[in-house]
Amino acid sequence: MDATDNSISHLFETAVSGERRSLGKLLTIIERGGEPADIVAGLAHQKAGNAHVIGITGAPGSGKSTLTGRLIEKITKGGGTPSVLAVDPSSPLTGGAILGDRIRMDDLAGEGSFIRSMATRGHSGGLALAVPAAIQLFDAARYNPVIIETVGVGQVEVDVAGTADTTVVVVTPGMGDAVQANKAGLLEVADIFVVNKSDRPGANDTRRDLDLMLDLGHLSGLEEKTGYRPPIIMANSLEGEGAEAILTAIEDHRNHLSKSGSFETRQKQRTLMEIQNRLELLIGSTSSNALQSEAGEKILTEVLERNISPSEAAKSIASSIIRDLT
Amino acid sequence: MSDPQYRVILAKLGLDGHDRGIKVVARILRDAGMEVIYLGLRQTTASIVAAAEEEDADAIGLSMHNAGHLTLGPKMMEAITAAGLDLPLIIGGIVPDEDAAELEKVGVAAVLGPGASAEEVAAIVRDAISSRE
Amino acid sequence: MGTEENPNLEPQELWQLEYNKARLRDVPFETMSGVPVDPVYGSEPYPGQYPFTRGLYPSMYRSRLWTMRMFAGFGTAEDTNLRFKELLRNGGTGLSTAFDMPTLMGRDSDSEWALGEVGRAGVAVDTLADMEDLFADIDLSSVSTSMTINGPAATIFAMYIAVAEQNRVAPNQLAGTIQNDILKEYQAQKEYIYPPRPSMRIITDMVKYTTAEMPKWHPISISGYHIREAGSTAAQELAFTLANGFAYVEAAIDAGQNVDEFGRRLSFFFNSHSDFFEEIGKFRAARRIWARWMKERYGATDERAMMCRFHTQTAGVSLTAQQPENNIARVGIQALAAALGGTQSLHTDSFDEALALPTEDAARIALRTQQIVAHETGVTNVADPLGGAPYVEWMTDEMERQAEEIFAHLDDLGSGSMLEGTFAGIENGYFVGEIADAAYRFEREVNSGQRIIVGVNDFTEGDNPEDRNLLRIGAETEEYQLKRLQNIKTDRNQDQVDEALTAITETASDPTRNLMPTIIDAVKTYATEEEIANAMEKVFGTYVERAIV
Structure with missing residues (x-):
């Protein structure tokens, strides 16, 4: 036990001082769970608390990986050090997984970013514990922002909105995506909407649908975000259009959170949920x-x-x- | 807790775009319960090493169909050694037997020929990893 | 042809009229035992009659055998030039060029990406100087050149036009084909540079340019070969390829081209695999579907614009590394299927391709294999000899049915546009997903022993790996090519190059302008292929596919 403790704290020290491989190994320990994972999470908890946590969610094929790539491209160019936790489902039959989200980010990721793929696995405790711990670990290692990318709500056991400060919901034109988003409950958790592939026919219709649903949401009292209405941003992740606007919207949302005091509320809620x-x-x-x-x-x-x-x-x-x- | 799950990086190094084989291997490894981090086409030794670090991979698998294996195989091996990574490199694709021997000489853990069965593929990867542990 | 001029004639009589006009080869059309045979058996539609299920021409191989086109290219441009000249001396009229991987990807020989690949799987072309060497002392007004390149096709094509101009051959005298089928790159072969839409813009520019300036040039060869090699089923190969064809037709119509003009200059490229009757059904269905769609959906009125002309290559993916000599039998059967399917030209694979690049001996055996099919089997005496056989007709219908299902899906994806449907299918991973599923299913069947591959999972005795004689390509080509490129970069006028590259970037950002003239200007300054690719990339960006495994 002592040996493990020592090696974990050594890994932690080196990870925090910038050793990427140590960080990679600690993330594996977190994923495997159990006592060692709790130790890592404990160490990370002490040093965390600085990073802005951004959740990016959308259906498979909505282009969210490319979009995430575009965001980290911009962030690293501006001297930032973003990290990404890309979560994909495991095969329920074998527990194996093919994790392919890096493909669309690697080319864009600049110096100073860190991308990690995580499979849902679906074993005891699963991601409910691993994801918050991984976020805190990235945070402790001074990565900021920390981005969690997953497929839409309900498809994996990660509650993005419950984990993130700012939740970005990506939809694409056509096929009633906006309606689907509503059904899946994404409308309620979104802090920012992105209509990706805005060059496609129907992009403006999607925008209008979202607007309309937000209006209705106001009427029915769904909106608890005092004075904050989620902006709808048109983007084309393949061409890199809209990335700047999304980052600005994230910044605006962050400002809103701290001004309105929601930041503390959210953090409290999140911590409570983790404890629970x-x-x-x-x-x-x-x-x-x-x-x-x-x-x-x-x-x-x-x-x-x-x-x-x-x-x-x-x-x-x-x-x-x-x-x-x- | 369940068994530790092997994490394997699969990539195409260089310009070669033949990805039928590597995609089949990805599914075989997934179905054998492993986690495959699929990097896809047009990777460099640097991008593969960086991914191996961040993903804490247990093995790297490359597929080569353009007769470039004798140039690219050793280059990948050098990059792995230079980064101080201790993990097996496995190469699959069209590799003549004598070239396979050559590659194994420079430290490639295993060469998968065409026609290997799913069980063989999974077993070779598993053995290459477990022999390091 | 026929129907309009002779409304009262029966299809059989119409066919006879056309057949009588055809010039026939001077060989006896009888069996080995001396039994005379008819040019065709069975019922309408006869060969040469819409929808061309039974073949494009009334007399088929009695007039002209398929072209035995062997794809070649290796080492430096000078090496390949010597090979070309030898081919021409031996009576050949068609040159077929294979480029090396860096050239196919728009990368120069000195790019870090090119390491180990220069001159390996084809000839290396970096600048106009290489193209000058490649076609030195060859009269480009009298040969037909086929160039297999897609992503950077416009640049290589511009170099060809510039070399011709140096030799006082005007563009309108140039005959040939450039593959230029970018859609299948996203679906299967993966040799793309830019995202689909800008790539389509470049192709449309090339189509406009060739339509205006180069009446003898085929600007696209729509290729299913690579789709099949990537693991698709026969029906998927058929459907995806024809759907890509429809997409190009729609793009050309959108760009104001005339469907009869443009349609006549399209050609196709299919795979011939080992399931004999499935392949034959696929080839027959391809002609029928294409003719129907061109006529009914796209309003073509010229029958030549309804004809699905195709080149065929035997299935490289069917070749085994174990007991490689067995591959000769596989190639023979596949070549026979292509002939019975009515192909216009054929490349037969060498038996050693699962092991390495083909040796000269192996390539010769491959050519001999199709010569045996053409001259010894008698299948060339009768057009569509299997037509009317219940199984063959059923298979043809079945291939068509499966293809139509896929077309309906794509049409739906594109809300009534096959072009948009194809883009959507690329973006949402439909094509690569379907292909990967089919490939995996096949592998599992082989793996479980449910499907037998001789020498691989059964009948495995008798493999002698030590006897093999494989082709090795040395590092000299790479060294030579690097030095050559270095010299050109030193000798050229850098200001001119920079100016030409800026002009490309500007033209790229203005969709109303045609890129071809600017690219032609740029290659004349000896700007490299990669520099030109980068100049467009500034506007078009690059493409990274989603991980559909």
């Missing part, structure tokens, strides 16, 4: 351990012999868990 996720996982795994233990078996027999009720059994196990944890 960790708590649930902790309780979940401890209780299943307890159930499988010898004591658990004994209690099960008691219930089966109708000496105690299931409810009494649960309470008894719970109190022994609490004793063990504290």
Whole structure:
């Protein structure tokens, strides 16, 4: 344990001082989960708190990877050090994955950026823990902004909006994309809309649809963002058009967050959610351990012999868990 | 916790655009439970090394169909060594047997010939990785 | 042809009229045993009759065998020039040029990307000087030249025009074909430079230029070969290729070109794989679909604009590294399918291509293979000899049905435009996804033993790897070419080059202007292929495909 501790803190120190390979290895540790991951997350937590976290989401084929590439191109040219966590689903059958988002970013990524692909995997705890920890690790290593790129809500187990300060939703013209976005709940989480592939027929219709839905959203009281209306930006990521405008919109949103005090609210919410996720996982795994233990078996027999009720059994196990944890 | 999952970088180095084989290999490795980071076409040794670092890859796989393997294979090997990366390089594609021997001499972990079965492909990659651990 | 002039004649009589006009080869049209055979059997539509299912010409191979076009190019331009001159001395009239990988990708020999690839899979062309060497002492007004290049096609084409001009041959005397099929690059071969739309602009400029200045030139050869090699099914090869053809037709119509004018100068390039009847059905369906669409959807009235003329190459991907001699049999069967499918020209692969670049011996055997099909088998005596056979007709219909399904999908994607549908299919990964799925399915079938590949997953005894004699290309070509390029860069007038390159960038940013004249001006200053590519890239950007695995 000590050896692991030491090597982790060594990796952490070197990662924070700019060693990319150490950062790569720490991200793997986070992905694998368990005690070592908790140690990394703990170290990162102490140093994090500076980076602006941007979520970029959209359906497969919406061009969000290229768009992300365009953003990091601009950011690095301006001397920034962006990092990207590109999340893609794993195969539910084999747990394997083909992660291809780098392709459209690599060419554009300048010196000083860092891209990491992550598969959803879908095993215990999954990304609910890994993603926030990875963000904090990037943050601790002084990458700013930290961008998380995923396919739309519902398709993977990452709640982008819950993790990001600013959520950018990418839609494309045609095929009722705006309507789909509405159905998928993206309208409610978007801080910025991007209509990508704006040279395609129907781009203006999509823009109008979004505008209309935002109006309706106002009427129904969905909008809690006091005085903030998500801007709709027309972009063409292949040509690189719109990247500047998106960055400006992100900056505007950030200013809005700090002025309105929503920044703290969001951070609080996010932290609360992380604690809750960790708590649930902790309780979940401890209780299943307890159930499988010898004591658990004994209690099960008691219930089966109708000496105690299931409810009494649960309470008894719970109190022994609490004793063990504290 | 589940087993550590192997992460393999697959790329085409240089101008060669034949990507049928590498895409099939990507699926074979995925179906064998590995995570494939697919870099696609027109990569340089520098872009592959950078991706291997950031992705903390366990292996690099290159596919070559343009008779450039004797130039590009050793060049990739040099870049891996220069970066101090300790991971196996596996080359697939059209590589004559005597060239395969040549490549293995400069440190290429394995050469996959045409016609290798899915099981062979996955096993070669897995063995190349586990023999380093 | 026929119908309008002779409305009262039956199709059989019309065919007979046309057949009688045809000049025939001076050989006996009888079996090996001396039994005379008819020029065609079965029923209408006869060969040469719309929709050309049974062949483009009434007498087919009785008049003219398919062209045995062997694609070649290696080393420096001078090496290839010697090979060309030898071909011409031996009575050849067509030159077919293969370029090396850097040239195909718009990169110069001194680019870091070119390392290890210069002169390897074809000839290296960096500047006009290389093109001058390539065609030195060849009368360009009397040969037909085929150039297989796509991404930087306009630049190579401009160099060809400039070399001709130096030799006082005007553009309107030049005959030949440039592949210039950029759509399939995004779908399969991946030798693109710019994104699809700017690439299409360059092609449209070339089409306009050739229509106005070069009546004997074929500005696009629409190629399914690479789509199939990348792993597609036969029907996908057929459908994607013809759909690309429709896209070019729509782009040309949009640019104000006349469909009868333009349609006549299109040609196709297909793969011939090992499933004999499927291939034959595919070739027959290709002619029928193309004719119908050109007539019904695009309003062509000239039958020549409805004809799907095609070149065929045997399937490189079917060749095995194990027991490579077996490949000779595969190529023979594939060549036979192409002949029975009515191809206009044919390249047969060398048996050693799964191992390395072909040796001269292997290339000769490949040529002999198609000569055996042409001269010994008797299949050239009768047009469409399999027409009317229930299985062959069913297969032809089935290929057409599958293709039409794909067309409907693309038409839908493009909201009634095949051009937009094709762009959308490229952007959303439809083509590469379908191809990758088909390739993977095939590999799994081979892997599970469900599909037998002789010498690979069954009948594997008898492979002798040590006996192989493979072609090796040395590093001398690369050194020579680098020195040559260096000298040209030192000798040329840099101000002129810079000015010409600026003019290209300006023209590129104005879609109403034609790029061809500016590119021709630029190659004359000895600006390099890569410099010209970069000058356009400033406006057009580059293309990186989505990862569809």
